[in-house]
Amino acid sequence: MTINDAKPQRRLGRPPRGTEGEVTLRILDAATQVFLSESFDAVSIDDIASAACISKKTFYTRFASKGDLFEAFAVRFIEERIQPVEQIDLEKMSTAEALHDIAAGILRTVLCPDVVALQRNVMAEAIRFPELARSLEDFGQSRIAAIVERCLEEGVRRGEIQVKDIRFAASYFVTAMVRGPFHRATIGLERPEFSHVKHDNLKRALDLFLSGCLPR
Structure with a gap:
């Protein structure tokens, strides 16, 4: 090495x-x-x-072990990269604009070589250390979902959208906007970058998501 x-x-x-x-x-x-x-x-x-x-x-x-260090490193690594997205001022923009900035911020964060390298390491060790993989997945997922939930709650409060189950909607939003591009980059099908094509795909997916949340 x-x-x-x-x-x-x-x-x-x-x-x-x-x-x-x-x-x-x-x-x-x-x-x-x-x-x-x-x-x-x-x-x-x-x-x-x-x-x-x-x-x-x-x-x-x-x-206590290399595994303990890996978990501490990974948690710090995720924490540092999620913080800028958490600092987006959701109250100064519409719900659609806020959701766009959240999704774009997350994709810019995860679609980079370092984050993809971490994900590949976690995936490679998931069978031997399932609890570690699960805890890291839950940590990252819960932090991202919490940002989206706050945005959806604010949108409902303003009357811009209608969402019956905010937790489910936030989880679905992350799946629709983030998981696909991140997974394809992790397994090497796409370059780890937030390209214009990915941005266009994000906007189309966001329009589809919002169409299901419009007040009726």
Whole structure:
């Protein structure tokens, strides 16, 4: 692996007192480096310790296993990329505009090489670690669905749309707008990018979704 070619410049060992939080962040940064470039099996604790410039003993004072680190890395990775979508000001636009910006923001986030690489790693380990795969799926899904639910609730409050089951509608919205392009990129059928074609497809799918939510 390429990370083994670079020798750490400082001596490995116990970190100085007061730097424990910084060391944990360094381990997570190293995990990002290695897990996005290699498969889960190909990465060893030695690889991570070398990339983080720490000893294996220091690693195990913070994470019980490679699997625990992978989950912590993945949760942080997802959290950082969902935050910009969560910050969309839904109250300053129509429901249609807000749903468009949410879907476009999510697709821009997930249709990039790093996110696709993470998804491929999770899929590859899903059989051996189903609980890990399920928890990461639920974490990402719940955060995205919560954004859509807030938007739909606001649209209903304004009288712009009618939705009887907001939770179901939010889940359906994510499936219709996001899951297809993301899945095709993950299995290599399409490039991991939010192209003009994907944007046009999003707008058509959004029009179809909204047509089923118009007040009657």
